[in-house]
Amino acid sequence: MEAQRKRLIGQVVSDKMDKTVVVVVRRTRQHPLYGKVIRVSKRYKAHDENNTCKVGDQVRIVESRSYSKDKHWRVEEVIQHAVQIDTTPLAAQE
Secondary structure, eight states, X not given: OGGGSOEEXXXXXXXXXXXXXXXXXXXXXXXXXXXXXXXEEEEEEEEOTTOOOOTTOEEEEEXXXXXXXXXXXXXXXXXXXXXXXXXXXXXXXX
């Protein structure tokens, strides 16, 4: 049963909720009438049990049971961690 679940790869755009991240999945598709290639994105709320994901991480999400009204996916693995930049001013570091 586990192999039949959908898996998507996307980027974390929000981690402000507890045990939940918002993942945006971007893909391209062709317009049905005109044939032009269009970029399409969709946002999914995914369950992150240990709050390990940060904004900018690339993750794989997998379809799962309903955790809440909007949350039906869970983070399977973090593919690539985002580079965290130190934003404190130089004067404060001294």
